[in-house]
Amino acid sequence: MIRMARLSSQHSVSSPDGAIIATLQQSSLVVSSHTGAPIRTISLPQDFVARCRFVRWFRRGDKSRGGSQEQGNEQVRWPCNRILLADDDTVRVYDVNDTKWSALIERAASNFGRIADVTFGHSPNEFLLFSDFGVKLTIWSLITCRGIEIRDPKYMVHCYSYRPRTGHMAILTRLAAQDNLMLLSPGNHELITSLELPTVDAKEVSWSLDGCWLAIRDAASSGHKVLVYTADGHLFKTYNGAGYAENIGLGVKRLAWSPSNGILALGDYSDNVIILSKNTFSPAATFHHPSTILLPEMNVWQEQLNMSKLRTYAAAPQPATPPTSAALGKTNNPAHGVSIMSFNGDGTLLATKDDSIPTTIWIWSLQSGRPVANLIHHSPVKQVAWHSPQFDLLLIHCAIPDPAVHLWKSTWDAPRIVTLPLERAGSRLEASWLQSPHSNSFNLMITSIHQYATARISKNGDPISEIGNLDFGFRSVGTGAEDMFDEGNSLDLSPIKIAHDDTMELHDSYDDGNDRSGSSFEMGNEMVDDTFHYRRHIKAAG
Structure with missing residues (x-):
């Protein structure tokens, strides 16, 4: 069976493993388990909820923080589940497992406009804030309660990356028309x-x-x-x-x-x-990636849609000619180039999409240097995701209004298409894998703005049972939540409140150059490089 649930709130986000759901309501953040059991309710100002633009979970094993192979180690090092919320100039961080811990940064945007983007860093104890127009990046530490400012990051591109395991940060900046690393x-x-x-x-x-x-x-x-x-x-x-x-x-x-x-x-x-x-x-x-596909040594699979809107795969006659971006596009500037490349867990297979034939997914063998599968769909492909290093199972999600998920596995006789029952699917859909305690099945989820559905898929690709209420939230705000950096927003650093048993407040100290760090935090000496001239002064809130 497949489980469906209706979202009555404006915004819901599941943790990366799908075990916890955070739902923004009128004046609170409700945290519950995937079974629907309540965990905690966090009171929030109603005006903050109305303005909230970013909701971020700390994602262990995120590729930008080192890749999936270190996921197990990070779970030991960082057992917490932290969630970050931000509006135009305020950031709030909460720990699901620790009701006494929270962090608040007020007036984070200062006079540089709105927050352009905010995301967790390599650990749940730090997060990154990008200002409007790429003026600066601030790395906030929730341990030292200080922010480090980096000027002129190239925030419109993939400008930073964390080294796996160690957490060293590489970041691109641009000063005086010169790129710097x-x-x-x-x-x-x-x-x-x-x-x-x-x-x-x-x-x-x-x-x-x-x-x-x-x-x-x-x-x-x-x-x-x-x-x-x-x-x-x-x-x-x-x-x-x-x-x-x-x-x-x-x-x-x-x-x-x-x-x-x-x-x-x-x-x-x-x-x-x-x-x-x-x-x-x-x-x-x-x-x-040729526009005409002729692979006599293997099947080319093409998506079929019957009168009952049932989607299946069938072997396509060869040579096959999938639709091009020029035929599908509405502009005179058709897309070109390889936009999707995704290795499976052991690096033996590579799934690719060429924008000139956007409905087609190629799966290549790195050992033979030849394609092992080719899948042609009715609509352009939005995303692909491999399940895990143990299984060469590929999820393909297309830009269609139907809540359908396309699946490929090397041991299957044919690819599978699973359609989940969403009453109001709409055009903004997301699909993702979920962690599963069962080695003989795979959990997946697909959501619309209003609803979500989850299913447990057997090894042969058939839905076998329900797995509970889960949600993987996304937002239709600004330029889109799928972008790593939302354009047209802003940021800055300013007073922060770290609430443990007591609340501490930080105040700016730009001008005098003296290191007056509070002794209870043992901050040590300030950095002397011009890039890190930014300083803080801490005092107990009265």
């Missing part, structure tokens, strides 16, 4: 090194999942230019398309690290994926 130590965020980059306009920085390498992608105008640095900030190699069949290409659009073997995949605007070998980062293979 800063490496910060974990915890206190002291500056380790700052490098001027030989880039035109760096677009992405990403740690390898073993923490040995740091890749930086330059703008497409620079061609196939990717810089690979060592962990301590030394330039190891610059890949500029050498050995690539089309030396004059349209540049790199995406990069992705293999989770197990240190391979780097580059998706370009010429509809190709270039695989760079481990350690040498030389081209090892190229995967091309």
Whole structure:
């Protein structure tokens, strides 16, 4: 069976493992388990709830914080479930497991407009605030009760990445028309090194999942230019398309690290994926996405929709010609380039989507260098997600108003499509995997703005039972909650209140340059680098 529930609140968000649901109501945040049992209710000002724009759980194993392979260790280090809420200039943080702990930052935006984005950092004891127009990034520590300011982050791109396990932070900044890379130590965020980059306009920085390498992608105008640095900030190699069949290409659009073997995949605007070998980062293979698919050695699966709106997969006659972005698009500027690359847990399979044929998913074998499956859908693909390292099970979610989830597994005779019963699905749907205590089944969830449904899927792809009420919230605010950084918002740092048994209040101290840190916090000496000139003074609230 499949379980459905109706959301009466304006906003609900589930924890990353789906075990806890936080629901914003008129004047409170209601936290309950996935079975619906209440855990706690947190009172909130009604006007804050009305203005709330961001709700973030701390996500263990998030790829931006080190990848899924460290998930187990982080659960031991950080057993808490913390949730962050923010409006235009106020941030509140709560711990689900500790009713006596909370944190409040008021006037966080100061005079720089609204909060542009806010998210947890490498640990639940820190979070990042981006200001409007990319003026600055503030890293707030909930242990030392201080904020560290970094000026001119490139917040419109994938500008930061955390090293797995250690938590070292790499961040891209731009000063005086020059890209810079800063490496910060974990915890206190002291500056380790700052490098001027030989880039035109760096677009992405990403740690390898073993923490040995740091890749930086330059703008497409620079061609196939990717810089690979060592962990301590030394330039190891610059890949500029050498050995690539089309030396004059349209540049790199995406990069992705293999989770197990240190391979780097580059998706370009010429509809190709270039695989760079481990350690040498030389081209090892190229995967091309042709507009006409002819794979006589395997089946090409095409989604079918009958008169009863039942969705199934059927083997497509070859050669197959899926619809192109030019045929589907409403503008005269059709999309191109590889926008989705996702390795499975052991790095043996790679799922890709080329925007020029947006309804098609390719699944490649890294061992043979050939595709093992091709799936053509009625609508463009929004996202793909592998289940876990133990199972080569792929979830595919398309941009359709129906609450359908597409599934592929290498051992199945055909892919599966599961439709969940949402009465008011609408166009904004999200699908995700949930953690499951059963090794012989898989839990998944799909939601609309008003409802959510969950199902337990057997190993052969059939729904077998209900698993309870769960929700994975998303928001239709501003430019969209799916973006890593919402545009047109703002931030700053100012008084913070950390509520344990007592509430402490922080006040700004920019001008005198004296370190007057409260002795009870043992903050030590301030950093002297100009980037970290920001200071705080702490006193007990009266």
